[in-house]
Amino acid sequence: MSENATLEINGQKYEFPLIEGTENEVAINIKTLRSVTGGVTTLDPGYKNTGSCESAITFLNGEEGILRYRGYAIEELAEKADFLEVAYLLIFGELPSKEELSKFHNDIKEQSLVDEDVKKILDGFPKSAHPMGVLSSLTSALIAFNPSSVNVDSEEEMYNAIIRVLGKFPVLTAWAYRKRAGLPLDYGDDSLGYVDNILKMMFKKPSGEYNSNEVLIDALDTLLVLHADHEQNCSTSTVRIVGSSHAGLFASLSAGISALWGPLHGGANQAVIEMLEAIKEDGGDTKKYMAKA
Structure with missing residues (x-):
């Protein structure tokens, strides 16, 4: 295969490098197109033929039913790994050891508390409000409670941001649901697994004990694994675009939730x-x- 693609415009030829992906797919790198042609651009409505970045995280081929995270087939991960293991894989590129997974989960649990004043914001929504709209608003509100910016060049700051999101989002999600269901708000149980804790926060009745349901745990865990990453889809791209302006972590995530809605x-x-x-x-x-x- 040639290492370059040739584009001819009004008799003038220009060469652009070809990039081969991990699944042997080919892309043309046209990042210098405007500069070398004196202003020529491309028109690609909906970005159907445009990649916004190079990534080694996910490969998706919907036509052939292929989804891989970091080279692992989704079928294998859904059967053998839980959501936190898959999240770790997507973030760090490798599946965690038992010790790494335990630390990851414990760090997330330490970030699960949400400021009580967020409940006051939630009180302002009618019960009929769509949970996605509520979740987007609560996420945006977290900016006020977490005003410091994240230095993307700092591994420590990036890690802290990751566990903060994974810790607080189950709480916000449960609160958005319970608001609509007319149930009192509550925090989780650190003795439970990540997914089981989500189910308890969402569905525990005010009276009576919560009993873990392994069928529901497995179903939700598999659902989260399947939806953990889907390449540069609409919501992912939205988060990246908003984040590129340095708007901040929770502002970017709030925009992504609105896109997902x-x-x-x-x-x-x-x-x-x-x-x-x-x-x-x-x-x-x-x-x-x-x-x-």
Whole structure:
């Protein structure tokens, strides 16, 4: 394969380097296009043919049903790894040892407290407010409680930002849900695993004990693994774009949540849940609905 691609404009030829990815896909690096051509640009509505960066995190081929994180097939990870292991893999490039995973989880638990004043902000929302809108707003509000910026060149600051997000987001998610359900807000239980703790914070009734359900834990854990990363999708790109202005961690994440809220992006997941609820109300005959597909 040639190392360059040749572009001819009005009889003038220009060469641009080819880049080969980990899955043998080929891209043309045109970052010098405007400068070498005197202002020529490309038009690619929706960025269907444009990569915004080089990345070794995820490979996704929807047409062939392929999803890999750091080279690992999603089927293998969904079967053998839990969400925190996969999160560690995506962030650091390698699966954690038992000691690394234990430290990672403990560090996350230490960051799980959310300032009580955030509850006052939540009180201002009506019960009918969409949980995604509430979550986006609460995330944005965290800027006031975490005003310091993150130096992306500092491994320590980046690590602290990561565990802060992984610690606080389950709490915010549970609060957004419980607000809509009319349930009192609560914190989690440090004795539980990451996913089990999310389920307890969301669904524990005011009276009575919480009993872990291994089927639900496994289902949610698998769901989180499957959705942990999907390349440069709409919400990821939104976070990157907002973050590129140095707007800050929680401002960037809030924007990404708003993008995920859209019916053409994360809204598709909501449609699936609504479909499953409809199947349940219709008697739970999944084969009947599969036959309609």
